[in-house]
Amino acid sequence: MAGYYERVARGTDVAGLLEEMTAKNEARIERLEAMSGRAHETIWYPFTQHHGMAPKDITVIDSAYDDFFQTYKPAEPSQEGGLRATFDGSASWWTQGLGHGNPDLALSAAYAAGRYGHVMFPGNIHEPALTLAETLLQTVGNPRLQKVFYSDNGSTGMEVAIKMGLRAACDRYGWDASQEQISILGLKGSYHGDTIGVMDCSEPSTYNKKVEWYRGRGYWFDYPQVQMSQGVWKVQIPENLRSALGPDLEYSSLDAVFDLETRVASEVGQRYQEYIRETIAELVQQQGMKFGSLIMEPVILGAGGMLFCDPLFQRCLAEVVRGHPELFAPGATAGAAAGSSWSGLPIIFDEVFTGLYRLGQRSSASFLGVDADIAVNAKLLTGGLVPLCTTLASNEVFQAFSSPHKSDALLHGHSYTAHAVGCQVAVDSLRTMKQLERSGAWDKYRRDWQPAALPSAPRARPEVWSVWSxxxxxxxxxxxxxxxxxxxxxxxxxxxxxxxxxxxxxxxxxxxxxxxxxxxxxxxxxxxxxxxxxxxxxxxxxxxxxxxxxxxxxxxxxxxx
Known part of the structure; x- marks a missing residue:
């Protein structure tokens, strides 16, 4: 080996190679040092007030791998500059699941790009899109969901969901949305995206109240929230609801908060349901409102401020809507709530943030014990590599768009619908996450969160755990x-x-x-x-x-x- 390296050294201009590498690195550092200033001149950032913003406020990312950015900090008089590993603590706006620069997902993308590029989707099918649809329906474990509609991000996926839900309700109840306002039921602090339609599905807030076309068409329930304070898990009741819902509650563990089969039959569950039923009745009968869908982010309302809604309240809201269809249309009777037929209103779950293992389970809806009629997934869907979104729906919702007239179809789409690169990456991302679950990769975290006294019988509800100790x-x-x-x-x-x-x-x-x-x-x-x-x-x-x-x-x- 020594002889080999000696021959290579004599026959190669090693010194010239080192000089060239040094020059390229110096040029790279110069580009990094200039990037924040150039960005300040040319980039309009999302969710950013640029007034008073300076180049020093912009983080330069040279590369990213696994959980880390390589960020560049220019040298200052009192501080050495250079590259530093920086943990991506926002999961790059909640998208990262399998790490930056994941080589397996990169190969999946390269395979699909080389085999397909992008091909038109309407009336066509390719294997990545078909495999993803079948895999996703099997993964989420909701027997109601039978159809998959593709779009490009969570906001547009929720636009699709709203179109589906409102059409299904209007079709069943004979309403004409062009002649009267059909609103939605939701929760305060909810956020479903920044496109105009889904903005109207959230209450007035910092995100939307200065948008010129915003109208806010709905009613949004206030609700109890969960947090640990002073070592105790608490369900905190808003002051304005205490006369109806009672005082704050305390629990021995987070697992106990999610014991919904016990809690829903309790006095607290009964108070929640009565309050919800009376509120909806007053909105419909006294104020004349009509509702076309119930929309919720299961468990955690993300952009609204990481609001942890008491899962019992969401469970009760779904049960009242399904169990009392007469609240929404006189003479309506409860459908097969446990089957595929929706009752009362179509229930839409926005799982863009909370779905696909973000909260430790394949579907955050599993915490509630409620199967939605329409569900939206994005973000973790592709492991954080490329944009893609799916809106899943029941066959009954699908049939609301079926007629001899094309104008009755769901006329929604975008040029890159079901792009093969995203679909193939999503297929492999889901398979990888499911394998991690099966292999026990998270068992150490689970054991850390196990309640002190576990029931001897097998668990009937999802396990509550976190990677944070x-x-x-x-x-x-x-x-x-x-x-x-x-x-x-x-x-x-x-x-x-x-x-x-x-x-x-x-x-x-x-x-x-x-x-x-x-x-x-x-x-x-x-x-x-x-x-x-x-x-x-x-x-x-x-x-x-x-x-x-x-x-x-x-x-x-x-x-x-």
Whole structure:
């Protein structure tokens, strides 16, 4: 071997090669140093107020692999610049599931790009789209869902879902939406995207109230929320609902909060259902409102501020809607609620954020024990590599669009519908995540979250667990600056106390965000805030070592010695 390398050294201009590599690296560093300034001049960022923004506020990402960005920080007089590993603590807006630069998903994309490129979808089929549709229907475990409609992102997928739900309701009840307003039922703080139609499905908020065409067509229930505070899991009842729903509740574990079969039969469950039924009756009978769908983000309302809705309230809302169709149309009778026929209103679950293992289960709807009539998935669908969205629907909803007239069809689509690259990547992403589940890759996290006393009988409900350690949640709940927090699946959400009341415009979480950006021993942490809430999100392949280092930074920042 020594002789081989000696011959190569004599026959190769090693010095010239090193000089060329050095020159290319210097040119690369020069580009990195200039990028934030160039971006400041040319880029209009989403969800960003540019007033007062400077190039120094823009993070330059040189590359990304696994859970980490390689971020570049220019040299300053008092600080050395250069590249640093930075944990992607927002999972790149909740998309990352299998890590950046995943070689297997990159090969899947390359295969589909080389075999298909993009091919027109209407009236055609290719194997990636067909395989994904069949795989997804099997994965989510909802027997109602039989049809798959493709779109490009969560917002457009929800536009499709709304069109489906409203058409099905109007078709059954003989309503003409061109002559009267058909609204939706939802929850306060909900968010389903930024396209005009789905904006109207959310209450007035920072996101939409200054959009010129926003109208807000619906009624949005206030609801109890779950968090740990001072070491105790609490269901906190809004002040304005306590006369109807009763006082705050405390539970021994998060698992107990999700014991819905016990809770739904309790006095609390009865109060929830009575309040919901009376509210809907007043809206319809006294105010003359008509509703075409119930839309919910199961368990956690993401963009609204990581709002953890009491799952019992969502369960009761679905049961009242399905069990009392006469609330929405005189003379209507309850359908086969456990079968494929929708009753009362079509139920739409927006699982764009919460679905496909983000909360530790294949479907976040499984926590509620409710099968939706329409469900939307995106983000983790492709493991975080390329945009793709699916809207799943029951055959009954599908049939509402069937007639001899093309004008009655679902006339919705986009040029890259069911693009083969995205579909193939999604197929392999789902297979990988399911294999991780089967192989016990998350068993250590599950054991950490197991209640002290487990029932001897097999569990009838989904297991509640998180990649964030159970002990961390308990410790941080005692921190003076923490109002409350929760962890579920890959999500950790920390609400900081704010004397001004919190909300999206709060700055209470910025100090913690800056502390995370400073990082720990081996890496910095990129994070996002929603007002007074700082959240962190892992991928489903994050290592325990990386997560525990982040936890130590959180302890150092929030716990007083």
């Amino acid at each position: 159970h002990g961390l949640v308990g410790q941080l709940s005692q921190a003076p600056a923490v109002e409350g927090l929760f962890a579920l699946g890959t999500v950790l959400s920390i609400a900081l106390k704010d004397t001004q009341g919190g909300g999206y415009t709060s700055t209470a979480a910025q100090g913690l965000q800056q502390r995370l950006a400073a990082g720990g021993e081996h890496f910095a942490v990129h994070s996002r805030v929603l007002g007074n809430v700082l959240y962190l999100m892992a991928s489903v392949t994050s290592t325990p070592e990386a997560l525990r280092e982040i936890e130590e930074v959180l302890r150092a920042a929030l716990l007083v010695e």
